[in-house]
Amino acid sequence: MRIPFIKMHGLGNDFVVLDAREQALPAISSRVAAALADRNTGIGCDQLILLEPSESADLKMRIFNADGGEVEACGNATRAVALLHGSEGIIETAGGMLAVSPRDGGASVDMGEPRLDWDAIPLAYPMDTLSMPVSWEMLEDPGAVNVGNPHVVAFVEDTDAVPLDRLGPEIEKDPLFPERVNVNVASVESRSRIRLRVWERGAGLTRACGTGACATAVHAIRRKLVDSPVTVALPGGELEIAWQQGGTIRMTGPATEAFRGTFDWEDYA
C-alpha cells in the first residue's frame, strides 16, 4: 500500500506530514514513527505529523518525535499545518486548541497561556520556576515554562560556547523532569532580540524550535530582560514572539512545503 506524505519545515525544523483527514491510515505506532523519521533508513525528519479529523476543531494534529514518542506540542509544525490548512482556523493538539492565521509564506499562531507552576511543567518537586536552584556546568539559574510541552531555559553569554550535544541529553533525562524536557540555551542581545539554541526532547539538536522560542521569550519577559514582542533568532532563522503577563503567546514566522512523495507501508509496518 503506497501512502502519500508531504515534507515540510519551519526554519529548518523538518516534518513528514501524513494526512488521514479524508482517508484513514493504518495506525502509526511509535516504532513506525521512529522508522519513518530515521534519516538513514527512512524518509527522515525531526517530527512526524499526523493529521486527523477533529470533532471540535478544523483538524487534529498529532506529533511524534524522531524517537517515536508522541508529544503534546510543536510550534513550527503548527505553522506548517496552518499553511496546509490555508485559512484561519483552530488546530486541535494534545497540548490544547490553537488558533492559526496563515500569512505570506508562514503563519501566526495563538499558542495559549504558558503554564508556570512547578507541577504544570512538570518538575519532580516544588520550586520557583522563575529561578530554579539547580545548575548543569555553565547552565546556572535556569527557569522552566510549559507551552503545551515542557521547557527549561538557561541564559548564557554565548550560546555557541555551550556543548549542547553533550549537556542536552543529560538535562533532557534529569530526574528533575519526570516527562523529560526540551533544553533551551539563550543569550539576550537587546531588549528586542534573543539568540537561541535548542536540544529537543526526543529529537536532539534542531535548526529551530517554535515552542522553545515561545518558552524562552516568556521566561525572558518574566525576568524583565526583554520587552514584547521579541525576535528570537535560531540557527534556522527568526520568529517573533509576543506575550504579556496573564495573556496568551503569539508566535509568528515562516513555514515551507519542500516536496511531496509516497512510501510503501510494508517497508515500515
Ligand SMILES: N[C@@H](CCC[C@H](N)C(=O)O)C(=O)O
Ligand atoms: N520542534 C518543535 C517541538 C517538538 C516537540 C518537542 N521535541 C517535545 O518533545 O516536546 C517545535 O517547533 O516546537
